[in-house]
Amino acid sequence: MFRKLLILLLIIACNSPKAPEPVLPIPSERQLAWHKMEYYGFVHFNMNTFSDMEWGMGDEDPSNFNPTELDTRQWAKVAKEAGMKGLIITAKHHDGFCLWPSEYTEHSVKNSPWKNGQGDLIQELAESCKAEGIGFGIYYSPWDRNHGGYGTDTYIAYMKNQLTELLSNYGEVFEVWFDGANGGTGYYGGANEDRKVDKRSYYEWENVYKLVRELQPNAVIFGDAGPDVRWVGNEHGYAYETTWSNLLRDSVYAGMPEYAEMYSSGQENGSHWVPAEADVSIRPGWYYHAYEDHKVKSLPQLLDIYYRSIGQNSALLINFPVDRRGLVHEKDVEQIMKLSTKIKEDFENDLIHNAKLVASNERGKGYGADKVLDNEWETYWATEDGVVNSSIEITYPQKIRFNRFLIQEFIALGQRVKSFSLEIQTDEGWQEIHQGTTIGAKRILRLDDHYTDKIRLNILDAKASPAISKVGVFDAPKLLVQPVIHRDKEGMVSMEIPESGVDIYYTLDGTIPSKSNGEQYTAPFILKNAGKITAISIDQNSDNSSEALTQNFDIAKSNWRVIHDDPNSKNIIDANPNTNWTNPKDEVIIDLGELVHINGFEYLPPQGRYFSGLVFKYRFSGSADGKNWRDLAVGEFSNIHNNPIKQEIRFGNTQTRYIRLTSLETWDGKPTQYAEIGVITQE
Ligand code: FUL
Numbered sequence: 001m002f003r004k005l006l007i008l009l010l011i012i013a014c015n016s017p018k019a020p021e022p023v024l025p026i027p028s029e030r031q032l033a034w035h036k037m038e039y040y041g042f043v044h045f046n047m048n049t050f051s052d053m054e055w056g057m058g059d060e061d062p063s064n065f066n067p068t069e070l071d072t073r074q075w076a077k078v079a080k081e082a083g084m085k086g087l088i089i090t091a092k093h094h095d096g097f098c099l100w101p102s103e104y105t106e107h108s109v110k111n112s113p114w115k116n117g118q119g120d121l122i123q124e125l126a127e128s129c130k131a132e133g134i135g136f137g138i139y140y141s142p143w144d145r146n147h148g149g150y151g152t153d154t155y156i157a158y159m160k161n162q163l164t165e166l167l168s169n170y171g172e173v174f175e176v177w178f179d180g181a182n183g184g185t186g187y188y189g190g191a192n193e194d195r196k197v198d199k200r201s202y203y204e205w206e207n208v209y210k211l212v213r214e215l216q217p218n219a220v221i222f223g224d225a226g227p228d229v230r231w232v233g234n235e236h237g238y239a240y241e242t243t244w245s246n247l248l249r250d251s252v253y254a255g256m257p258e259y260a261e262m263y264s265s266g267q268e269n270g271s272h273w274v275p276a277e278a279d280v281s282i283r284p285g286w287y288y289h290a291y292e293d294h295k296v297k298s299l300p301q302l303l304d305i306y307y308r309s310i311g312q313n314s315a316l317l318i319n320f321p322v323d324r325r326g327l328v329h330e331k332d333v334e335q336i337m338k339l340s341t342k343i344k345e346d347f348e349n350d351l352i353h354n355a356k357l358v359a360s361n362e363r364g365k366g367y368g369a370d371k372v373l374d375n376e377w378e379t380y381w382a383t384e385d386g387v388v389n390s391s392i393e394i395t396y397p398q399k400i401r402f403n404r405f406l407i408q409e410f411i412a413l414g415q416r417v418k419s420f421s422l423e424i425q426t427d428e429g430w431q432e433i434h435q436g437t438t439i440g441a442k443r444i445l446r447l448d449d450h451y452t453d454k455i456r457l458n459i460l461d462a463k464a465s466p467a468i469s470k471v472g473v474f475d476a477p478k479l480l481v482q483p484v485i486h487r488d489k490e491g492m493v494s495m496e497i498p499e500s501g502v503d504i505y506y507t508l509d510g511t512i513p514s515k516s517n518g519e520q521y522t523a524p525f526i527l528k529n530a531g532k533i534t535a536i537s538i539d540q541n542s543d544n545s546s547e548a549l550t551q552n553f554d555i556a557k558s559n560w561r562v563i564h565d566d567p568n569s570k571n572i573i574d575a576n577p578n579t580n581w582t583n584p585k586d587e588v589i590i591d592l593g594e595l596v597h598i599n600g601f602e603y604l605p606p607q608g609r610y611f612s613g614l615v616f617k618y619r620f621s622g623s624a625d626g627k628n629w630r631d632l633a634v635g636e637f638s639n640i641h642n643n644p645i646k647q648e649i650r651f652g653n654t655q656t657r658y659i660r661l662t663s664l665e666t667w668d669g670k671p672t673q674y675a676e677i678g679v680i681t682q683e
Contacts (some may be wrong), residue, residue, distance in 0.1 A: 001427055006365060010140075013162070016364065016365050016366050017363050017364035017365065017367065017384075018420060019382075020363070020382050020385065020413055020464065020465050020467055021385075021413075021464065022412070022413045023292070023414035023415070023416050023463045023464050024411060024414060024416050024632070025246055025270065025271060025272050025273040025414065026149040026273055026409060026411075026412060026414045027245070027275070027412065028273070029272060030217075030218050030219070030228065031220060031228055031229075032214055032221055033218065033357045033680075034174065034175070034220045034228070034229065034315070034442050035275065035315070035411065036377070037085040037135065037174065037315065038085065038310055038315055038316070038441075038442070039083060039084055039085060039310060039315070039316050039318075040079070040084045040085050040086035040087065040088065040134075040135065040137070040315070040316075040317055041075075041078075041079040041082070041084045041086070041087045041317070041319070041456065042088050042090075042139070042174075042279060042281075042286075042317050042318065042319035042320070042321060043087055043088070043089045043090065043125075043319070043322050044086070044090050044093070044281070044286040044287050044288075044319055044320075044321050044322070045074055045089070045090065045099075045287075045288075045321070045322035045326070046065070046090055046092070046093055046095075046097050046099055047060045047062075047064065047065055047093070047095050047097035048093060048095065048287040049063060049287055049321075049322065049323070049324055050059045050064045050065055050290050050324060051095075051213045051390065052254070052287075052289055053095075053287065054285055054286060054287055055093075055094050055095070055096065055145075055181075056093070056094065056095025056145065056458055057145055057185075057186060057187050057188045057474055058094075058096050058144070058145030058146035058147075058187035058188065058485055058592070059146070059187035059192075060095060060097065060387070062097065062107060062108065062109070062110075062111035062112045062603055063111070063112060064111060064112075065097065065109060065112035065113075065114055065326060066112060066114050067114060067326030068195040068324070068325050068326065069323060069325040069326050069327055070121070070124075070325070070326025070327075071326060071327055071660075072121065072124040072125040072127075072128040072326075073128040073131065073132070074327055074328060075087060075125065075128065075320065075322065075327075075328055076128040076129050076131065076132040076134060077132060078320070078328045078333055078336065079132070079134055079336065080132045080134050081340070082131070082265075082336045082337060082339070083340045083344075084134065084318075084344065085123065085134055085135055086129065086134050086135025086136065086137055086174050086175070087129055087134060087135070087137065087138050088137035088175055088177055088317065088335060089121075089122065089125050089136075089137070089138065089139060090139045090141075090142055091122055091138050091139060091140055091166055092139075092141055092144070092162070093139075093141050093145045094141045094144070094145055094179075094181065094182075094186075094321050095145055095146060096141075096144040096145055096147055096171075096525070097146065098148025098162070099120075099121040099122050099379050100120050100121065100122040100123065100165065100166065100169075101117075101119075101120055101683075102162055102165055102481040103161075103165065103492065104158055104161050104162060104165075105146075105147070105158075105162075106432065107146050107147075108120060108421050115149075121164065121619065122138075122170055123170060125170075126170040126171050130171065130217065135172075135174035135175070136170070136171065136172070136174065137173060137175035137176070137177060138166050138167070138172050138173055138175075138176050138177065139177040139179065140159075140162070140163060140166065140176065140177070140178060140179075141178075141181075141182070142159065142178055142179065142182050142203050142254075143179070143181060143182030143183060143184075144158075144186075144328065145184075145185075145186030145187055145212065146186070146187055146188070146189070146191020147188065147189065148188055148191065149189070150186070150188055150195055150196040151188075151196075151197055151202075152199075155161075155625050156202075156203065159203070159208070160207070160208065160211055161610075163176075163208065163211060163212065163215075164211065164215065167211075167212060167215035167216050167219075168215055172216070172218065172219075173216045173219045174218070174219055174220070175219055175220050175221075175222055175229070176212050176216065176219050176220075176221050176222065177222045178208075178221065178223040178254060179224060179229060180223065180224040180254040180256075180259070181255065182197070182199060182254075182255055183195065183196050183197045183199065183255070184196070185680065190506055195643060198429075199253055199254060199255045199256070200253040205223075205254075207490065209221055209227055212664065214266055214535070218473045222277060222646075224252060224253070224254040224255060224256065224259050224263075225247075225249055225252035225253050225254055225256075225274075226247065226249055226252075226272065226274035227249065227272070227274065228274065229274065229275060229276075229277045229315070230247055230252075230263075230264070230266075230274045230275070230276055230277070230285070230316055231259070231264065231276075231277065231279070232264055232276045232277060232278040232279070232309070233259060233260035233261075233263070233265070234260060234264070234278075235279060235280060235281070236280055236305070237278045237279065237280025237305035237307065237308070237309050237318070237517070238278060238308040238314065239265075239276050239278050239308060239312035239313060239314035240264075240265040240312060240387070241307050241312065241315060241436070241437055242265055242437040243265050243266060243276055243312050243313040243319055243438055243440060244265065244266030244267055244268055244270055244313075244415060244440070244446060244539060245266060245270075245273055245274065245275035245276070245313065245411065245440055245441070246266050246267055246268065246269070246271070246272070246273060246274075246414075246415060247263065247266050247270040247271070247273075247274035247654055248263070248270050248271055249270070249271055249272040249274055250271065251263070252590065253460060255632020258263055258400055264276070264527065268418065272411050273414075275313070275314070275315070275440075276313065276315070277313040277314060277315045277316075277317055278305070278308075278309035278314045278315065278316050278317065278483065279317040279318035279319065280305055280316075280317070280318060280319065281307075281318075281321060281322055282296055282297050282302075282318055282319060282320060282321070282331070282332050282335060282336065283296055283297070283479040284609045285321060285609070286321060287321050288321035288323045288324065288329070289321075290321060290323075290642040290643065291641060291644055292321075293329070293331060293642075294643065294644075294645055296329075296331045296332055296334075296335050297335060298335065298481070298482055299335065299338045299339060299342060299481060300479060301337040301496040302318075302335060302336070302338070302345065303339060303342055303343075303479060304498075305318075306339065306343060307444055310442060310444070311442065311443065311444030311445075311446070312443065312444075313415075313438060313439065313441055313442060313443060315439030315543050318336065320332055320336075321660055324530060328478050338384050338420070339427070340478075342479065345476065345477050346404060346473075346474060346476035346477070347404075347406075347472070347474055347476075349474065349475070350472045350473065350474060351370075351400055351402060351473040351474060351475060352373060352394065352471055352472050352473045353373065354396060354397075354400070355373070355394045355395055355396050355455075355473070355602075356394075356395045356396075357369040357373070357392055357393070357394055357395075357432060358392070358393045358395070359371060359381055359383075359391070359392050359393075359515070360383075360388065360390045360391045360392075361383040361384060361387045361390045361391075362381070362382075362383065362384075363382045363383055363384050363458070363465070364384075364671055366379075367380065367381060367382040368381060368451075369381050369392050371469070371679070372392065372468055372469065372470050372471040373471075375470065376469070376516070377410070377412075377469055378410075378412075378469075379469065380410035380464065380467045380468055380469040381466075381467070381468045381469075382410075382465055382468075383465040383466060384465060385465055387465055388457050388459065388461065388462045388464070388466065389458075389459065389460065389461075389463060390458075390465075390466060390550045391457060391458040391459065392456070392457045392468075392471065393455075393456050394455040394456070394457070394471070394473065395453065395454050396452075396453045396454070397453070397581045398453055399452060399453045399475075400451070400452070400453070400475070401449055401450070401451050401457070401475050401541075402447070402449075402450055402452075402473045402474060402475050403446070403447045403448060403449050403450065403474070403475060403501075404444060404445065404446060404447065404472075404473070404474035404475070404476050404547050405422055405434070405444070405445040405447065405457075405471075405472070405473060406442065406443070406444045406445075406470065406472035406473075406474070407420070407439050407441070407442075407457065407470070407471055407472075408441060408442050408443070408468065408469045408471075409440055409441070409444045409466070409467060409468060409469065410467040410468065410469040411437045411440065411441050413467050414463070414533065415438065415439075415463075416462045416463045416464065416465075416466055416467060417438065417439045417459055417461075417462045417463075417466055418437065418438070418460075418461040418462055419436065419437050419460045419461045420435075420436050420437075420439065420457065420458060420459050420460055421434060421435045421436070421437070421457075421460055422434040422436075422445065422447075422455065422456070422457055422458070423455070423456040423457045423458065424450050424452035424454065424455050424456075425452055425453065425454035425455075425456075426452065428679025433447060433450060437679050438467075446517050447589070448500050448501065449475075449500075449541075455473065457471060469660045477539075478499055478501055478502050478537075478539045478541075478544070479498055479499045479502075479556075480502065480537050480538075480539060480545060480546040481497065481498065481537060481543055481546050481547050482535070482536070482537065482547055482549035483495040483496060483497050483504045483506075483535045483537055483546075483549065484496045484497070485533055485535055485537070485549065485551045486575075487527060487553050487556065487575060488574075488575050488576075489556065489557045489558055489560075489573065489574050489575045489590050490527040490545060490556060490558045491524070491525075491527050491532065491551075491556030491558060492526055493524060493525055493526070493527050494524040495521050495601075495661060497537050501540050501541065502537050502538065502539055502541065503520055503521075503537070503538050504520070504521035504535055504536070504537055504538075505517075505518050505519065505520050505521065505535070505536050505538060505541055506518055506519055506521055506533055506534060506536070507519070507533075507534045508527075508531055508532070508533060508534075510532055510534060510550065511534065512534065512536065512548045513534060513536045513548065514536070514538070515538060515543070516543075518534075521535070524603070527553060527556070528555070528556045529555060529556075529559065530552075530553060530554045530555050530681050530682050531552075532550055532551065532552045532553070533550070533551050533553065534548050534549065534550040534551075535548065535549050535551075536548045538547070552682070554602075554678060554679060554680055554681055555596065555679070556575075556606075557573045557574075557575060557682055559591055559592070559593030559594065559676070560573045560590055560591065560593060561573075561590070561591045561593065562588065562589075562590050562591075563588075563589040563591060563626075563658075564583075564585075564588065564589075564591070564661055568581045568582075569581050569583070569588070569667045571674075571675040572588070572590075572675070572676055573590060573673075573676070573677065573678075573679050574681050575676070575678075576676075577604055577675050577676060578607060578675070579675070580606040580608070580673050580675050581672065581674055582613060582671050582673050582674065583663075583672045583673070583674070584671060586662055586663045586664070586672060586673070587660055587661065587662040587663070588660070588661055588672075588677070589626070589658055589659070589660045590658070590659050590660075590677060591626070591658055592655065592656070592658070592659065592679070593657075595624065595655050595656070595657050596655070596656065596657065596679065596681060597653055597654070597655050597681060598619065598622070598650050598653070598654060598655075598656055598679045598680060598681055599651065599652070599654075599680050599681065599682065599683060600633075600648060600650035600651055600679070600680035601633070601648075601649055601659065601661070601677070601678065601679050601680065602634075602646055602647065602648050602649075602676070602677065602678040602679070602680060603615060603621050603637070603646070603647045603649075603661065603674065603676075604645075604646045604647075604674070604675040604676040604677075604678075605640060605647070605673065605675060606644070606673045606674070606675050607644070607675055611673065612667075612668050612670040612673065613638050613666045613667075613670040613671050613672045613673035614637075614641060614644060614666060614667040614668070614673065615637060615640070615661070615663045615666060615667075615670070615672055615674075616636055616637060616640060616641075616661060616663075616664075616665045616666055616667045617635070617636045617663075617664035617665040618633075618634070618636070618637070618661060618662060618664060619631055619633070619634045619661075619662040619664055620633040620649065620659070620660070620661055620662075621659070621660045621662070622656030622658065622659055622660075623656060623657070623658040623659075623660070624655070624656060624657055624658075625657070625658075626657070626658045629660060632651050632654060632656075633649050633651045634664075635649065636665075640667065641667045646676075648680065650680060653683075659677075659679065661674075661677055
């Protein structure tokens with residue numbers, strides 16, 4: 001009996017083809033485990049949170065670190081609910097302040113009022129991540145603007161000691177994140193000077209990596225040059241149309257100036273497996289600043305990031321700038337949850353399961369087209385050796401509608417595909433709807449709606465026979481967000497939505513638009529007078545719609561003129577919030593072109609990430625002839641620095657042709673800046 005079974009097994013084994021040969025480089029076990037995480041969170045929280053900085057100098061007083069409601073469990077819960085598989089914490093940023101009571105420095109939580117110096121934030125977060133069942137990672141800045149020995153051997157010993165603490169005392173770590181930004185001015189124990197280091201050799205990276213491997217053998221090490229995971233080369237969260245996990249690793253070092261341009265998308269002939277990780281903050285800054293509360297990324301922005309990172313062969317690391325309370329801010333929570341809901345919706349129903357699959361070539365038993373159907377990483381469709389040009393035909397009993405197509409390579413055998421295309425069958429025959437280059441761990445195509453009963457994925461070029469572990473077909477519901485309404489200086493109104501297959505309807509009487517009420521927006525139109533526009537997005541294929549948005553507009557600024565020689569002064573009446581003007585003087589006069597009844601004025605401060613010269617104390621005056629002035633309002637924009645949104649000041653109705661805004665004091669004493677100035681004519 002046993003002999004018979006053995007013979008049978010032998011026959012089966014002889015008939016099953018061998019797996020394709022790997023194409024080097026290939027991922028290590030730890031890298032493969034990391035690839036499966038795909039999406040995880042970053043937390044930037046330490047001294048900068050309290051000094052309101054992005055890069056502290058290193059001379060900050062530990063007594064400033066004092067969160068009032070710190071709750072690392074809330075962070076971990078948010079990450080978990082958002083679908084993230086782990087959290088990485090800035091244990092020490094460039095300013096050198098340590099979130100754990102390190103034995104090797106006084107510059108840490110142990111000298112802060114938080115928990116009377118008895119707290120250990122790293123411990124708390126490690127426990128919270130464990131309790132929520134997500135991974136725990138450490139960001140450690142090699143650059144240290146506090147340490148007196150930075151630039152010498154003493155600091156390298158310090159760094160190793162600290163890493164030993166971090167990687168020995170807090171359980172399993174999934175990723176160790178080494179920042180490429182390093183070397184420059186700093187406090188350095190009181191020296192207050194500029195210290196440059198040789199980024200290639202100073203940190204003794206080989207020894208540091210050895211230490212990490214010893215203490216955390218399963219952790220991947222992140223750096224510009226890997227060794228395990230590399231930076232994607234920008235802080236917008238985008239990978240590239242062509243993204244190789246292969247990297248010419250020996251040509252790269254952390255912080256090299258030409259990295260982003262030359263290396264960040266990987267190389268087809270890269271020598272080592274060093275996949276990309278796209279890092280991006282949910283707000284403009286990495287650290288919390290109250291003045292960015294109104295700049296949390298919107299769902300369309302976050303969704304775009306998701307598709308351009310995870311959908312382009314990269315992991316995604318989204319940062320939460322935890323606030324001074326010690327909590328992920330409610331606005332950030334709201335947005336990240338919107339993203340996770342949308343992702344779930346988009347990939348809820350994989351239409352591949354209703355199809356019949358036929359491959360143009362199969363390696364044999366165990367490597368058939370059906371292997372792309374299961375959700376197993378380890379099974380895959382592969383062609384015979386030497387057969388590169390190949391395809392899978394996906395046939396449905398009747399026409400389906402789809403707009404997303406997902407492909408995954410079996411990366412354990414290396415990244416193989418160099419180019420592919422997607423076709424659908426139409427009444428006129430096959431029609432190509434997409435051409436792509438790399439696939440890698442995951443590739444997701446965002447497409448217009450297509451109706452067909454046959455889809456064909458063609459592998460056009462590859463390094464060897466392709467090995468595809470998953471293909472997915474989805475009909476993602478439309479992203480129904482409120483239209484963005486813009487009106488220019490001349491009063492020309494335009495509206496935008498991020499997705500095709502969705503229409504915009506609007507009204508001018510304040511009623512809620514629908515397919516039967518109001519107008520469909522098809523082209524820009526003129527609205528010179530003051531008025532309100534209410535707009536909504538409606539799915540063409542259903543009656544699903546976004547919430548309605550009502551936006552008030554005052555009179556168009558078409559006849560206005562800034563009385564100033566500087567050509568940039570016109571930026572403040574161009575109806576574009578992204579153009580500014582810095583006024584060398586304290587006051588600015590605008591000619592409205594005719595006598596106008598006004599009830600108030602508006603000031604929009606600059607909207608860029610770094611701003612100065614925000615008007616704090618103001619005087620606003622009006623004049624019929626530009627000579628005799630009357631003050632209409634004097635006051636202050638109390639919270640403008642924290643919340644630099646449009647300021648609206650009302651006063652009694654008055655008729656004026658010229659308006660003058662005098663900046664009695666700017667927030668930081670710098671010359672006054674404006675994005676826009678406007679008037680309020682409506683009651
Ligand atoms: C950069 C740092 O300089 C930023 O402050 C932030 O930590 C970001 C994730 O990496 O290189």
